[in-house]
Amino acid sequence: MNQVNDVKRLKQLRKMLEDERRLLINGIQQHSLAGIDAHGDLVDQSTDLSEREQMMGLEERDRQRLMDIEAAIAKIDQGDYGVCSMCAEPIPLERLKAIPSAELCVKCKQVAERDAWV
Numbered sequence: 001m002n003q004v005n006d007v008k009r010l011k012q013l014r015k016m017l018e019d020e021r022r023l024l025i026n027g028i029q030q031h032s033l034a035g036i037d038a039h040g041d042l043v044d045q046s047t048d049l050s051e052r053e054q055m056m057g058l059e060e061r062d063r064q065r066l067m068d069i070e071a072a073i074a075k076i077d078q079g080d081y082g083v084c085s086m087c088a089e090p091i092p093l094e095r096l097k098a099i100p101s102a103e104l105c106v107k108c109k110q111v112a113e114r115d116a117w118v
Protein backbone atom coordinates (compact mmCIF):
# COMPACT_ATOMS: atom_id res chain seq x y z
CA MET A 1 0.00 0.00 0.00
CA ASN A 2 1.35 3.40 -0.98
CA GLN A 3 1.22 5.48 2.18
CA VAL A 4 1.19 8.85 0.41
CA ASN A 5 -1.68 7.83 -1.86
CA ASP A 6 -3.58 6.49 1.09
CA VAL A 7 -3.31 9.75 3.03
CA LYS A 8 -4.35 11.63 -0.09
CA ARG A 9 -7.42 9.50 -0.77
CA LEU A 10 -8.55 9.77 2.85
CA LYS A 11 -8.17 13.55 2.67
CA GLN A 12 -10.35 13.56 -0.44
CA LEU A 13 -12.91 11.35 1.23
CA ARG A 14 -12.90 13.48 4.38
CA LYS A 15 -13.61 16.60 2.34
CA MET A 16 -16.41 14.81 0.52
CA LEU A 17 -17.94 13.63 3.79
CA GLU A 18 -17.72 17.14 5.22
CA ASP A 19 -19.54 18.50 2.17
CA GLU A 20 -22.25 15.89 2.53
CA ARG A 21 -22.53 16.52 6.26
CA ARG A 22 -23.06 20.21 5.52
CA LEU A 23 -25.80 19.35 3.01
CA LEU A 24 -27.51 17.05 5.49
CA ILE A 25 -27.37 19.68 8.24
CA ASN A 26 -28.82 22.23 5.81
CA GLY A 27 -31.54 19.70 5.07
CA ILE A 28 -32.26 19.35 8.79
CA GLN A 29 -32.55 23.12 9.09
CA GLN A 30 -34.96 23.21 6.17
CA HIS A 31 -36.99 20.49 7.86
CA SER A 32 -37.08 22.71 10.92
CA LEU A 33 -38.37 25.70 8.97
CA ALA A 34 -40.99 23.55 7.27
CA GLY A 35 -42.03 22.28 10.69
CA ILE A 36 -42.58 25.82 11.96
CA ASP A 37 -44.73 26.66 8.93
CA ALA A 38 -46.80 23.51 9.29
CA HIS A 39 -47.39 23.83 13.02
CA GLY A 40 -47.95 27.59 13.14
CA ASP A 41 -48.40 29.00 16.65
CA LEU A 42 -48.17 25.58 18.29
CA VAL A 43 -44.39 25.88 17.92
CA ASP A 44 -44.36 29.16 19.83
CA GLN A 45 -45.85 27.46 22.88
CA SER A 46 -43.31 24.65 22.96
CA THR A 47 -40.03 26.20 21.89
CA ASP A 48 -38.00 23.96 24.20
CA LEU A 49 -39.44 20.82 22.67
CA SER A 50 -39.48 21.95 19.07
CA GLU A 51 -35.82 21.31 18.32
CA ARG A 52 -35.99 17.74 19.55
CA GLU A 53 -39.27 17.18 17.75
CA GLN A 54 -37.71 18.41 14.54
CA MET A 55 -34.82 16.00 14.97
CA MET A 56 -37.35 13.24 15.61
CA GLY A 57 -39.23 14.28 12.49
CA LEU A 58 -36.13 14.05 10.35
CA GLU A 59 -36.06 11.03 8.14
CA GLU A 60 -34.38 8.12 9.86
CA ARG A 61 -32.25 7.54 6.78
CA ASP A 62 -30.83 11.09 6.87
CA ARG A 63 -30.09 10.94 10.58
CA GLN A 64 -28.39 7.57 10.18
CA ARG A 65 -26.34 8.90 7.29
CA LEU A 66 -25.30 11.96 9.31
CA MET A 67 -24.20 9.76 12.21
CA ASP A 68 -22.27 7.49 9.83
CA ILE A 69 -20.52 10.48 8.32
CA GLU A 70 -19.59 11.97 11.67
CA ALA A 71 -18.26 8.64 12.90
CA ALA A 72 -16.27 8.24 9.69
CA ILE A 73 -14.73 11.72 9.95
CA ALA A 74 -13.75 11.01 13.57
CA LYS A 75 -12.14 7.74 12.48
CA ILE A 76 -10.24 9.43 9.65
CA ASP A 77 -8.85 11.88 12.21
CA GLN A 78 -7.80 8.99 14.44
CA GLY A 79 -6.00 7.46 11.48
CA ASP A 80 -7.64 4.03 11.61
CA TYR A 81 -10.11 4.45 8.79
CA GLY A 82 -10.57 2.80 5.42
CA VAL A 83 -8.95 -0.55 6.20
CA CYS A 84 -10.92 -3.76 6.42
CA SER A 85 -11.09 -4.89 10.03
CA MET A 86 -10.97 -8.56 8.97
CA CYS A 87 -8.33 -8.83 6.25
CA ALA A 88 -6.57 -5.45 6.77
CA GLU A 89 -6.80 -4.63 3.05
CA PRO A 90 -7.71 -1.06 2.09
CA ILE A 91 -11.45 -0.71 1.49
CA PRO A 92 -12.14 0.72 -2.01
CA LEU A 93 -12.93 4.43 -1.97
CA GLU A 94 -16.17 3.87 -3.89
CA ARG A 95 -17.41 1.60 -1.12
CA LEU A 96 -16.48 4.12 1.56
CA LYS A 97 -18.32 6.84 -0.34
CA ALA A 98 -21.45 4.71 -0.51
CA ILE A 99 -21.20 3.46 3.08
CA PRO A 100 -19.02 5.79 5.18
CA SER A 101 -19.37 3.45 8.15
CA ALA A 102 -18.08 0.39 6.25
CA GLU A 103 -15.55 -1.53 8.32
CA LEU A 104 -15.25 -4.56 6.06
CA CYS A 105 -14.31 -4.88 2.39
CA VAL A 106 -16.99 -6.34 0.10
CA LYS A 107 -15.44 -9.81 0.20
CA CYS A 108 -15.26 -9.99 3.99
CA LYS A 109 -18.72 -8.47 4.32
CA GLN A 110 -20.12 -11.26 2.16
CA VAL A 111 -18.35 -13.88 4.27
CA ALA A 112 -19.58 -12.22 7.46
CA GLU A 113 -23.16 -12.06 6.18
CA ARG A 114 -23.09 -15.67 5.03
CA ASP A 115 -21.88 -16.77 8.43
CA ALA A 116 -24.34 -14.39 10.14
CA TRP A 117 -21.66 -12.48 12.02
CA VAL A 118 -23.44 -9.23 11.32
Ligand SMILES: [Zn+2]
Nearest residue numbers: 084087105108
Ligand atom coordinates in the same frame (compact mmCIF):
# COMPACT_ATOMS: atom_id res chain seq x y z
ZN1 LIG B 1 -11.59 -7.68 4.01
